Amino acid sequence: MHGSPHIVSDVMSGGVAVVGRDAAFKDIVRVLQERKVSALPVVDGGRRVLGIVSEADLLPKEEFRDSDPDRYTQLRRLSDLAKAGSVTAGGLMTSPAVTVRADATLAQAARIMARARVKRLPVVGDTDRLEGVVSRADLLKVFLRDDEEIAEEVRREVVARLFPAPASAVRVSVREGVVRLGGRVRDTALVPVAARLARAVEGVVDVEFVLVDPSDATFAE
Numbered sequence: 001m002h003g004s005p006h007i008v009s010d011v012m013s014g015g016v017a018v019v020g021r022d023a024a025f026k027d028i029v030r031v032l033q034e035r036k037v038s039a040l041p042v043v044d045g046g047r048r049v050l051g052i053v054s055e056a057d058l059l060p061k062e063e064f065r066d067s068d069p070d071r072y073t074q075l076r077r078l079s080d081l082a083k084a085g086s087v088t089a090g091g092l093m094t095s096p097a098v099t100v101r102a103d104a105t106l107a108q109a110a111r112i113m114a115r116a117r118v119k120r121l122p123v124v125g126d127t128d129r130l131e132g133v134v135s136r137a138d139l140l141k142v143f144l145r146d147d148e149e150i151a152e153e154v155r156r157e158v159v160a161r162l163f164p165a166p167a168s169a170v171r172v173s174v175r176e177g178v179v180r181l182g183g184r185v186r187d188t189a190l191v192p193v194a195a196r197l198a199r200a201v202e203g204v205v206d207v208e209f210v211l212v213d214p215s216d217a218t219f220a221e
Helices: 025-035 055-063 071-076 078-084 106-116 136-144 147-162 188-199
Strands: 039-043 049-054 120-124 130-135 169-175 178-184 206-212
Touching (some): 025 039, 025 055, 039 130, 049 055, 130 136, 147 169, 147 188, 188 206
Parallel strands (some): 178 206
Antiparallel strands (some): 039 049, 169 178
């Protein structure tokens, strides 16, 4: 990694199961069961993503199978009733699909996922063709990063830039993803900047500081 943030293509899963617009209801259910997933991208012949068909899109078929919804329900749940009457992916899918670019950072993917309130995103490339799927679990992989690797990046990208020696003497240690910066710095006004930069390093869980001005006689190692 060495200072360059991971992007979605680094952590996404390939070999994605997909269905076409004309895929039949039972075929969709079969693929969901066989691949042990809860949703499938719906793609065209060029593997461009048209929408997403999920278990939630299929459930209205069962919910309204033996019922005659009243007028209030009909008005309130027009979309679900339309899906209950659909038999192919084109009528069942949620469209347009929320996707993420393969070169997006993990932070960008996390924000898209949070705003859309979804657990996974189809990943598309420059030509909008499907390249993979990224899930919440994939985005959390960065927190498995080695502590010493995190410490080295903080030393290089944060400490060396903000608190160069010999005017400052800052030690960096990392335990379970928690970064601790300790020592003497000439300009304590830079501490909030250091906090922001250190927290931006991938894999960092939290940041702790014991940084003081060298003129502070009360500081003890």
